Every structure is written in structure tokens, then in C-alpha cells.
Amino acid sequence: xxxxxxxxxxxxxxxxxxxxxxxxxxxxxxxxxxxxxxxxxxxxxxxxxxxxxxxxxxxxxxxxxxxxxxxxxxxxxxxxxxxxxxxxxxxxxxxxxxxxxxxxxxxxxxxxxxxxxxxxxxxxxxxxxxxxxxxxxxxxxxxxxxxxxxxxxxxxxxxxxxxxxxxxxxxxxxxxxxxxxxxxxxxxxxxxxxxxxxxxxxxxxxxxxxxxxxxxxxxxxxxxxxxxxxxxxxxxxxxxxxxxxxxxxxxxxxxxxxxxxxxxxxxxxxxxxxxxxxxxxxxxxxxxxxxxxxxxxxxxxxxxxxxxxxxxxxxxxxxxxxxxxxxxxxxxxxxxxxxxxxxxx
Numbered sequence: 159x160x161x162x163x164x165x166x167x168x169x170x171x172x173x174x175x176x177x178x179x180x181x182x183x184x185x186x187x188x189x190x191x192x193x194x195x196x197x198x199x200x201x202x203x204x205x206x207x208x209x210x211x212x213x214x215x216x217x218x219x220x221x222x223x224x225x226x227x228x229x230x231x232x233x234x235x236x237x238x239x240x241x242x243x244x245x246x247x248x249x250x251x252x253x254x255x256x257x258x259x260x261x262x263x264x265x266x267x268x269x270x271x272x273x274x275x276x277x278x279x280x281x282x283x284x285x286x287x288x289x290x291x292x293x294x295x296x297x298x299x300x301x302x303x304x305x306x307x308x309x310x311x312x313x314x315x316x317x318x319x320x321x322x323x324x325x326x327x328x329x330x331x332x333x334x335x336x337x338x339x340x341x342x343x344x345x346x347x348x349x350x351x352x353x354x355x356x357x358x359x360x361x362x363x364x365x366x367x368x369x370x371x372x373x374x375x376x377x378x379x380x381x382x383x384x385x386x387x388x389x390x391x392x393x394x395x396x397x398x399x400x401x402x403x404x405x406x407x408x409x410x411x412x413x414x415x416x417x418x419x420x421x422x423x424x425x426x427x428x429x430x431x432x433x434x435x436x437x438x439x440x441x442x443x444x445x446x447x448x449x450x451x452x453x454x455x456x457x458x459x460x461x462x463x464x465x466x467x468x469x470x471x472x473x474x475x476x477x478x479x480x481x482x483x484x485x486x487x488x489x490x491x492x493x494x495x496x497x498x499x500x501x502x503x
Contacts, residue, residue, distance in 0.1 A: 167216030236305030441492030
């Protein structure tokens with residue numbers, strides 16, 4: 159396994175700038191997610207690391223080696239595609255051993271390493287089946303075993319869970335994380351799914367418009383987003399904008415306190431996560447609101463509310479007890495200044 163460094167990478171397609179001066183370090187042995195909407199540049203960045211795309215400017219290093227213009231087959235990377243790309247005429251064992259054969263590993267050694275990879279993905283009992291005889295989750299694990307069987311320096315994953323149904327996707331998130339931790343591979347994972355990024359990652363980089371908006375540990379980004387985009391793309395957030403005052407901002411004539419110090423300047427925007435707010439509960443910050451809609455989801459309930467001047471709010475609650483706040487109720491939204499996040503302009 160090796161660290162990966164991307165420095166000052168630029169990629170244009172005609173007049174469109176797809177990646178704009180990207181610099182990021184992928185730590186050795188860590189699981190890093192590239193998270194962003196369609197068109198953000200995350201897949202192009204992954205393909206540049208893989209060698210399928212050559213950057214117009216910048217450098218890509220795997221370990222100490224500059225691989226910016228090294229072809230795909232010479233980079234010692236494993237990759238799992240969205241479609242899995244298994245060979246339908248081969249058995250599971252043959253699919254997994256294919257990469258070894260291409261690298262000159264054959265016979266008993268190829269069989270041993272293929273079985274070892276099958277054991278890691280817990281499919282040793284299905285080695286003689288063909289891909290069409292497997293479920294979607296099993297095919298995904300075969301593709302993963304094929305990508306790691308030759309001990310690559312880096313594992314690249316291009317939205318490999320997107321074709322699975324919700325429950326299977328959740329199960330595979332746990333399995334994928336287990337396999338990555340057991341193998342110790344440096345892993346780069348492309349996704350637009352915030353739940354996947356939070357569940358799987360040691361490190362997340364959020365991309366938008368070809369730039370990295372914010373990067374860090376999942377909890378760090380979630381609890382302390384720097385921009386409105388980061389706050390809304392990784393999780394849900396309520397936004398409040400108003401004139402600044404000492405210690406916070408003012409909304410509808412009411413002070414909204416912020417725990418972190420900041421300069422009193424014109425106007426500012428703050429974010430509050432929906433699960434940090436409560437209805438008619440404790441908290442220094444208080445806003446009047448009316449419940450507009452209630453969305454019951456079994457373990458949780460989401461309240462959609464209208465605040466001052468129709469400002470929308472969303473509140474998540476655990477269903478510990480029966481609903482005490484019917485639609486149309488006038489309530490107070492309350493929360494702590496510690497959960498009020500000041501955003502950059």
C-alpha cells in the first residue's frame with residue numbers, strides 16, 4: 159500500500175474546467191471518499207489517479223513515484239467499477255485469477271492467492287459459480303476480490319454500491335469497510351451518497367465545480383462545515399441569516415448566539431443541524447415556528463416547520479414517545495449556541 163499525492167491538477171474539456179488546481183493527500187492505509195454532486199469532478203479525479211485520464215497540468219504520485227503519465231497497466235492499482243465488469247463466461251475463481259494471470263502468476267500460486275481473496279470477501283463456497291448465478295452483492299464482492307488479489311498499492315472504487323438496493327447497500331458498506339481494514343489498502347472511493355461517505359471513510363473530500371470545498375474527518379466536516387454547500391451536501395442543515403450583533407446574529411428581533419467568537423460585520427449566515435434542534439425543549443436560542451408537515455419514518459420523525467417570515471426549518475427526533483406536536487401547532491424551536499455553526503461567506 160502507498161500514499162497518493164495529487165498536486166496542482168487541472169483538467170479541461172474544451173472550454174469547461176472540470177478540475178481547477180486540485181491538491182489532496184490520500185493517506186497510506188486510509189479510506190478516503192470523494193463526495194460531490196454530478197459534474198463536481200470527483201470521477202475525473204479518480205480516473206486521473208487511475209491513469210485513464212491525463213491531467214493538463216499538475217502531478218500525481220503513488221508513493222515516491224511520479225505516475226502522471228504512466229499508463230494504467232503500470233500503476234499497480236486495483237479498481238472496482240460501477241458495473242463490476244465481470245467476465246460472464248468465467249467462473250468466480252477464474253474472474254479473480256484473471257489479473258494474476260496477466261501479471262504472470264499461474265498454477266498453484268494463482269489458485270492460492272485467488273482462494274485467499276475469496277476468503278477475505280467470504281465467498282469461498284461460490285468459487286465455481288458464474289456471475290449470472292450470483293446476487294448483486296455477491297458480484298460486487300467478486301469484483302472487489304479481483305481488484306485486491308494481486309496486492310495493489312491503491313484500491314479505487316467508482317460508486318460500486320450504487321446498483322444495490324438500500325438494505326443490501328447498507329450491509330455492503332459494513333462489509334467493504336471490514337475488507338478495507340483487514341487488507342490495509344489505501345482506498346479512494348467516489349460517491350454522491352453522504353451516508354456512504356460518513357459510514358465508510360477515515361477522510362472525506364467534498365468537491366463542487368472542480369474544486370475541493372472542504373476536507374477532513376467525517377465528524378469534523380459534519381460538525382464544523384465551513385460553507386453553506388458543505389453543510390447542505392454532507393447532511394441536512396437549517397440556515398439563518400441576519401445582521402450581526404455581539405456574540406451572534408439577530409433573527410426577527412431575537413438574538414441567536416454563536417459559541418465561537420467572530421467579528422461583528424454587516425450580516426452573517428449560521429447553520430444548525432436538524433437533530434440539534436428540539437421542539438419546546440431547553441436551549442438558549444429560541445425561534446417561534448408553526449408545524450407544517452410531519453414525516454413519520456418508524457424510528458424517527460421529521461418535522462417541517464415555518465419560522466419567522468416563512469423561514470423553513472427541519473427537525474429530526476427519535477420516536478421515544480407518542481407525537482405530542484400535531485400539524486398546525488405553534489411551538490418554539492430551541493437549541494444550544496454550541497450547535498450554531500458560523501459559515502463563511
